[in-house]
Amino acid sequence: MPMKGTDVAKKLPKRKACKECGFPTCFAFAMKLVAGGATVDKCLYLSEEIKAELEDALAPPIKLVTVGSGEATLKIGNEEVIYRHEKTFIHPPGIAMLISDKEDEGAIEEKIAKMKDLQFNRMGLTLKADLFALKFESGEQAKYKTLVKKVCEASDAGIILLSEEMGALFAARDICADRDPLLYPITKDNIEQAIPLIKQSPTPVGVKAESVETLIPLTSRLKEEGIEELVLDPGSGNFLELLRDQTIIRRAALKQNFRPLGYPTIAFPCFLARDGLGEILTASMCVIKFAGIIVLSDLSEESLLPLLVQRLNIYTDPRMPLAIEQGIYEIGQPKDESPILVTSNWSLTYFLVSSATEESKVHAFVCVKDTEGLGVVTGWGAGKFSGDSVGAFIKKSGIEERVKHRKLVIPGKVARIRGELEEALPGWEIVVGPREAGELPGFLPALARSLTGG
Numbered sequence: 147m148p149m150k151g152t153d154v155a156k157k158l159p160k161r162k163a164c165k166e167c168g169f170p171t172c173f174a175f176a177m178k179l180v181a182g183g184a185t186v187d188k189c190l191y192l193s194e195e196i197k198a199e200l201e202d203a204l205a206p207p208i209k210l211v212t213v214g215s216g217e218a219t220l221k222i223g224n225e226e227v228i229y230r231h232e233k234t235f236i237h238p239p240g241i242a243m244l245i246s247d248k249e250d251e252g253a254i255e256e257k258i259a260k261m262k263d264l265q266f267n268r269m270g271l272t273l274k275a276d277l278f279a280l281k282f283e284s285g286e287q288a289k290y291k292t293l294v295k296k297v298c299e300a301s302d303a304g305i306i307l308l309s310e311e312m313g314a315l316f317a318a319r320d321i322c323a324d325r326d327p328l329l330y331p332i333t334k335d336n337i338e339q340a341i342p343l344i345k346q347s348p349t350p351v352g353v354k355a356e357s358v359e360t361l362i363p364l365t366s367r368l369k370e371e372g373i374e375e376l377v378l379d380p381g382s383g384n385f386l387e388l389l390r391d392q393t394i395i396r397r398a399a400l401k402q403n404f405r406p407l408g409y410p411t412i413a414f415p416c417f418l419a420r421d422g423l424g425e426i427l428t429a430s431m432c433v434i435k436f437a438g439i440i441v442l443s444d445l446s447e448e449s450l451l452p453l454l455v456q457r458l459n460i461y462t463d464p465r466m467p468l469a470i471e472q473g474i475y476e477i478g479q480p481k482d483e484s485p486i487l488v489t490s491n492w493s494l495t496y497f498l499v500s501s502a503t504e505e506s507k508v509h510a511f512v513c514v515k516d517t518e519g520l521g522v523v524t525g526w527g528a529g530k531f532s533g534d535s536v537g538a539f540i541k542k543s544g545i546e547e548r549v550k551h552r553k554l555v556i557p558g559k560v561a562r563i564r565g566e567l568e569e570a571l572p573g574w575e576i577v578v579g580p581r582e583a584g585e586l587p588g589f590l591p592a593l594a595r596s597l598t599g600g
């Protein structure tokens with residue numbers, strides 16, 4: 147079980163009214179430490195031994211592991227609950243596409259292109275796969291290195307290097323060490339050979355065993371050597387074993403705070419399933435049942451999009467409304483005479499308004515105001531979509547510089563803010579739009595004509 151605040155307080159030096167940690171008492175500091183709102187190093191009076199003990203005891207039960215760098219950084223682990231409804235799942239699993247160095251040039255090019263092309267815009271978010279899993283199968287190190295170089299030059303996506311042969315694995319690591327690739331697999335047979343090589347240029351490693359139990363000595367050995375950026379593969383042989391093993395690892399980490407299994411996992415539907423449908427169903431189970439990285443044999447729009455949407459849904463915080471960022475969104479290619487609509491930043495509202503505007507074939511600006519994820523009526527009720535606040539947002543948004551007219555369409559359901567908004571935006575004409583977004587295709591063309599004088 148994680149350490150309690152009272153137990154942490156007993157370990158602190160209790161210097162009277164010292165307050166150098168920024169808290170009024172040692173007890174207050176202890177409580178903040180347990181809640182994750184402070185770090186042990188803020189108290190300068192702890193011995194190294196107690197500091198290490200507290201850091202270990204207060205570390206999250208599932209370690210946060212980072213694979214990749216820059217824009218392609220993928221963070222996995224650090225989960226706090228077994229069931230999503232208990233709180234929320236935090237770090238969505240990375241989705242990887244396998245490429246073998248035995249595949250022909252054409253197939254490799256096609257797969258690299260798919261990683262770029264298969265990106266989907268949904269409610270203001272870009273959904274896409276995250277990593278390439280590059281497999282050494284040819285037996286020719288030069289060929290493998292060529293594949294790694296080619297993928298690195300063509301794409302910024304994260305990299306997993308898969309090779310049973312240590313020479314090929316670390317030669318490939320040296321090509322892309324700056325991209326923080328995941329090295330896989332570290333096993334009981336290669337661990338001693340791998341440890342010094344990993345330490346030369348540390349990147350995350352995938353630990354593979356024949357079972358959950360046999361993972362334990364491997365992760366313990368790596369931890370002894372200070373190698374803790376680990377991703378676990380318990381070697382599950384089929385769908386049911388995968389479900390069982392992922393569940394055991396998650397429960398051991400969260401319920402027993404069992405450190406040797408307190409790492410995110412990797413799953414390979416590409417090797418387990420017999421066909422494409424089986425593979426995507428296995429991947430779908432992995433999204434729900436705890437995988438940190440899911441490796442697929444290939445990507446296709448039909449299978450990837452549902453998987454990405456499922457991932458988005460499962461990893462959305464159930465306590466928070468899904469919101470998009472405040473700002474000006476362009477629908478089509480709006481010009482300085484195009485209509486301007488304003489709405490709230492609840493994703494569903496934006497999705498409905500933008501889809502209906504697209505359907506109208508009118509190019510327009512949609513100004514999305516931050517209402518903390520509330521719809522327009524609820525946002526108005528909560529004072530986040532009042533005439534004053536919408537007026538202040540419009541002034542700050544920069545839309546005035548982008549159009550030569552001064553007409554703003556507000557949602558019909560909050561027609562009551564019109565007067566207040568006209569006062570907040572002198573010189574603007576406030577147009578009350580339809581009550582339902584679905585009526586926009588009938589409303590916008592006439593408005594667009596009036597703005598162009600057509």
Ligand code: SF4
Pocket residue numbers: 158159160161163164165166167168169170171172175188189190191
């Ligand atoms: S700095 Fe350390 S000793 Fe001082 S109040 Fe904070 S926890 Fe206590």
